[in-house]
Amino acid sequence: MTPAPDPVTPRCAVFDVCGGCSRQDMESGAQLLEKQSLLQRHLRETAGIEPESYELLPPVTGPQWNYRRKARLAVRMVRRKGRVLVGFREKRGNYVTVMDDCEVLAPGLAELIRPLRVLLDGLAARETIPQIEVAAGEAAEHRFRPEAALVLRHLRPLDPGDLHRLTEFAVRWKLQMYLQPGGVDSVHRIYPRYGPERLYYHLPEFGLRLAFHPMDFLQVNAAVNRRAVRLVTDLLALGPEDHVLDLFCGLGNFSLPIAGRCAGVTGIEGSADLVARAEENARANGLENARFLTADLYRWNTEAPWAAQAYTRVLLDPPRSGALETVPLIAAGGARRLIYVSCNPETLARDARELARRGFHLKSAGVMDMFPHTLHIEAVALFERP
Numbered sequence: 001m002t003p004a005p006d007p008v009t010p011r012c013a014v015f016d017v018c019g020g021c022s023r024q025d026m027e028s029g030a031q032l033l034e035k036q037s038l039l040q041r042h043l044r045e046t047a048g049i050e051p052e053s054y055e056l057l058p059p060v061t062g063p064q065w066n067y068r069r070k071a072r073l074a075v076r077m078v079r080r081k082g083r084v085l086v087g088f089r090e091k092r093g094n095y096v097t098v099m100d101d102c103e104v105l106a107p108g109l110a111e112l113i114r115p116l117r118v119l120l121d122g123l124a125a126r127e128t129i130p131q132i133e134v135a136a137g138e139a140a141e142h143r144f145r146p147e148a149a150l151v152l153r154h155l156r157p158l159d160p161g162d163l164h165r166l167t168e169f170a171v172r173w174k175l176q177m178y179l180q181p182g183g184v185d186s187v188h189r190i191y192p193r194y195g196p197e198r199l200y201y202h203l204p205e206f207g208l209r210l211a212f213h214p215m216d217f218l219q220v221n222a223a224v225n226r227r228a229v230r231l232v233t234d235l236l237a238l239g240p241e242d243h244v245l246d247l248f249c250g251l252g253n254f255s256l257p258i259a260g261r262c263a264g265v266t267g268i269e270g271s272a273d274l275v276a277r278a279e280e281n282a283r284a285n286g287l288e289n290a291r292f293l294t295a296d297l298y299r300w301n302t303e304a305p306w307a308a309q310a311y312t313r314v315l316l317d318p319p320r321s322g323a324l325e326t327v328p329l330i331a332a333g334g335a336r337r338l339i340y341v342s343c344n345p346e347t348l349a350r351d352a353r354e355l356a357r358r359g360f361h362l363k364s365a366g367v368m369d370m371f372p373h374t375l376h377i378e379a380v381a382l383f384e385r386p
């Protein structure tokens, strides 16, 4: 990491050690410029696309602090200190940061760090709990009514006393409490006993309320996500005749807003759980023109009925490894407009080179500041072909 050219004092007292952030020593405008220039550099060096040949979109920004609504916190019993630590891992080494609060976690989650430490310190199983996933629904972000969930990974069975303490904590903090004794499939809720295992977020501009399970993939920054959804739907330039293919659609975060503005959406996603969530969200929001299918997009098959169909627009939002394998599918389809949402400018640039070879040219691109104070770059790019 390069030193900040014009350093500012980090807001967080543990910035130097905590691995949760990497760039609090730099003013936020300068961070954005750095992310933009890295995006442009990857596009130029990997894809040969010069910055003058496309429009640079204004960055999508949001609050710089208390934005993060999902995180995995490490837990460690430190014998030397005689207590349990809960927090992000340190930047260097495998230690857990000593922290009481967090400037980037959503308030409803940050305020749990200290009480969680006390809770875990009092558990018989405190040496066999390696991590806690924390997730906040919309209400917690607004300090209105805490709506959050914890998923506690434990390596040994918990005794009745520990289960009781965990339940009491959930009641006291109005939380959903989940346990994970093994792999991801073992996650189950212990409190509350009844009601849907869901948290919710809103996309008010589209009149949507989306449900998610605390273990689901979720865009972590609510404000930036809302603006990103708006930007993507605008760039798609949808009309009532359009049929959209949304690849790597997750729980329908983009597909459902899109469905409200076109003839139909087909969302493809590798996780069957997320497909079920997307279907549930379509039903709950009264959208009948969205369908969702499970498929491995790195091994898709030309015979799949969804792959043979015609679409007028495509949206791609792949994981960090990118979407090179889907380019032949997109090129064979009829879409002339493609939006690529990326969390890795290196694979975006690699895929942009392949898209260009197949006739799709980059029209505009820009960064979305999903993770302020980190080196993580999210980007959006619009491609068109004649």
Ligand SMILES: C[S@@+](CC[C@H](N)C(=O)[O-])C[C@H]1O[C@@H](n2cnc3c(N)ncnc32)[C@H](O)[C@@H]1O
Pocket: 217, 218, 219, 248, 249, 250, 251, 252, 253, 254, 268, 269, 270, 271, 274, 295, 296, 297, 298, 317, 318, 319, 343
């Ligand atoms: C960056 S997320 C985007 C999710 C969604 N568009 C959203 O905004 O919430 C990438 C998605 O790709 C899915 N995914 C990962 N590997 C996949 C694969 N091989 N085939 C299909 N989907 C995959 C993940 O489950 C995840 O939902």
